[in-house]
Amino acid sequence: MSTHAPPHAPHGPGVTRSVTLPATLDEAVAALTAMPAAIPVAGGTDLMAAVNAGQLRPAALVGLGRISEIRGWEYQDGHGILGAGLTHARMGRPDFAALFPALAAAARAAGPPQTRNAGTLGGNVVTAAPAGDTLPVLAALEATLIVAGPGGSRREMPVSQLLSGREMLRPGEVVGHLRVPLLHAPQTFLKATGRTGPSRATASAAVVLDPARRGVRCAIGAVAPMPLRPLEAEQWVASLIDWSAVRVRGAVALAPEALSAFGEYVAMACIPDSEADPDTGQAPALPPAVQHLRRTVAALARRALGRALA
Known part of the structure; x- marks a missing residue:
């Protein structure tokens, strides 16, 4: 049964006029359909954070x-069906990390305890910061969103389509679950942080091995509006x-120089050179900050793959 905030709820700046608390996904869809302006x-x-900063004043919340x-x-046909309401704290536990x-590593790195206890997997995806x-990680795993809709x-x-903006949620829809393949293979996540905060990534890297298909999947986060997949680099290093x-134990799966080259x-x-000047034919040097970011990405990708192969 849905519950609403009392009619005398405060209506100050940034405060919503209505809060609905559905008990099922279908009730949530019905509430969003009935209130198109609801979030x-x-x-x-x-x-x-957006409300407190005055950037958002939702008329209603679901x-x-x-x-x-x-x-x-739950498990289903070689996949994990992960609820969008899973918190980062829950995903960081050993039973989840084993699969x-x-x-799990990304969830544990998501911020201080209060953020991990409240923040959810689905919220991370839909916000798409x-x-x-x-x-x-979801991009490297090639996860799929399961979206609940009217009726x-x-x-x-594919999660990549929502993150890239190529496919948006329709009115009344809500992300209910994510379908993630159970590869039972090495996976790593690493990130670098900077002065923006102790937990906010300036760059991150996820590497997933798929030994059954002899494949490597890599995704780089935080350096662009969406995670970047260097597909040619993946295919090149997988062949080596x-x-x-x-x-x-004791075996070397990839030569050190190939790991560095990867x-x-x-x-x-992910961070290409500047375009050449049409008059001189020469490309200007990248700014020092961009050069530093490129070195950071190279180090993260190298270490992530190295740990996956170790």
């Missing part, structure tokens, strides 16, 4: 915190890996 909210870590069906996960190690820690409908879309030596390849793909 769904789970942990509210990003939304409340709270998702009471929907138990999106707070856990999705890179996603460039520095969102789980986003490069009990469910549809799926001795897959029979992966995770074999980092540089990824960095060049």
Whole structure:
């Protein structure tokens, strides 16, 4: 049964006029359909920051915190079906980390305890902030969103499409779950932070190995509006890996010089050189800050792959 805020709720700047608390996904969809201006909210870590900064004044909120069906996960056809309401704190626990190690590492790095206790996987995806820690992992895992819509409908879309803005949520829709492949293979997540805060990434890297297909997936976060996949670098380094030596004690699956070259390849793909001047034919040097960011990306990619192969 849905619950609403009392009619005498305060109506000051940044304060909503209505809060609905549905108990099921379909109730949430019905509430969003009935109130097109309403905003769904789970942990509210990003939304409340925007409200407090005066950047957002939602007319109504649909709270998702009471929907138990999106707070856990289950197995289905070689995939994990992860509830969008999973908190970062829950994803950081050992039982989750055993199945999705890179996603757990990203969740543990998401900020101070109060942020990890409130922030959710679905909120990270829908907010799509460039520095969102789980986003490069989801991109590397090629996760799929399961979206609930009017009339009990469910549809799926690649998470990369929503993050790139190529496919948006329709009126009344809400992300209910994420479908993530269970690869049972090495996965890593690393990030670099700067003066913007002790937990905010200036760059991050996720690397996922897929030994069954002899593939490497890498995604770089925080350096662009969406996670970047250096596909050519992935294919190149996958062709050089001795897959029979992966995770074999004492064996070397990839030569050190190839590992270093992979980092540089990824960095060049994600932060390319400036375009050449049409008159001189020469490209101007990158600003020092951009050069530093490129070196950071190279180091993260190299270390992430190295740890996955160790």
